[in-house]
Amino acid sequence: QSALTQPASVSGSPGQSITISCTGTSGDVGSYDSVSWYQHHPGKAPKLIIYEVNKRPSGVSDRLSGSKSGNTASLTISGLRAEDEADYYCSSYAVPTIFYVLGTGTKVTVL
Amino acid sequence: EVQLVESGGDLVQPGGSLRLSCAASGFTFSSFEMNWVRQAPGKGLEWVSYITGDSIARYTDSVKGRFTISRDNAKNSLFLQMNSLRAEDTALYYCAREIPNCVGDCLDYWGQGTLVTVSP
Numbered sequence: 155q156s157a158l159t160q161p162a163s164v165s166g167s168p169g170q171s172i173t174i175s176c177t178g179t180s181g182d183v184g185s186y187d188s189v190s191w192y193q194h195h196p197g198k199a200p201k202l203i204i205y206e207v208n209k210r211p212s213g214v215s216d217r218l219s220g221s222k223s224g225n226t227a228s229l230t231i232s233g234l235r236a237e238d239e240a241d242y243y244c245s246s247y248a249v250p251t252i253f254y255v256l257g258t259g260t261k262v263t264v265l
Numbered sequence: 266e267v268q269l270v271e272s273g274g275d276l277v278q279p280g281g282s283l284r285l286s287c288a289a290s291g292f293t294f295s296s297f298e299m300n301w302v303r304q305a306p307g308k309g310l311e312w313v314s315y316i317t318g319d320s321i322a323r324y325t326d327s328v329k330g331r332f333t334i335s336r337d338n339a340k341n342s343l344f345l346q347m348n349s350l351r352a353e354d355t356a357l358y359y360c361a362r363e364i365p366n367c368v369g370d371c372l373d374y375w376g377q378g379t380l381v382t383v384s385p
Binding site: 157192205257258 | 376
């Protein structure tokens with residue numbers, strides 16, 4: 155079971171919107187509405203920002219939104235801010251193979 | 266306040282063993298599924314293992330037969346017994362809690378991690 159595929163890096167200017175893709179297969183992303191997204195600032199604990207494809211935990215900004223189409227999930231960050239600069243990871247069920255699989259990670263840079 | 270505090274990371278030789286612990290507080294530990302996730306130096310996050318409240322476990326392929334996840338609900342503690350360690354197991358190991366009844370991993374609380382280094 156390979157990791158879900160994400161672009162290595164995405165960048166944008168403050169105020170812009172960016173979208174990070176997360177491509178899996180019919181055995182993981184395509185089969186379950188189980189995609190989560192995590193924001194990870196280096197040196198800190200990862201933070202859950204989206205779960206079950208498009209749900210936001212309490213306290214997470216509504217500038218962050220998730221979606222899915224077929225085997226690809228997406229995270230959109232609107233109104234980009236300096237504090238959005240971090241690494242972002244998607245994840246999904248991959249039953250009955252690996253159980254959970256994480257994405258390769260995307261470094262977001264705010265220009 | 267929910268807290269997860271990992272411990273037990275160390276420098277160990279290839280082939281050696283280590284037991285990681287995660288002390289949980291601020292929630293009813295026995296009611297939550299728990300996970301271990303690791304990050305090798307300069308690499309991305311990798312899911313390692315999962316355990317239900319009644320100790321049903323799952324593992325990523327690379328650690329099957331070498332790592333064992335367990336929990337002590339009376340002591341609010343999660344463990345990861347790591348045997349036959351390899352250089353590629355070198356990583357920061359996080360314990361993380363799942364949102365109950367969530368579809369997928371949904372890891373809403375994470376510890377700060379404990380560092381495992383496997384080197385001669």
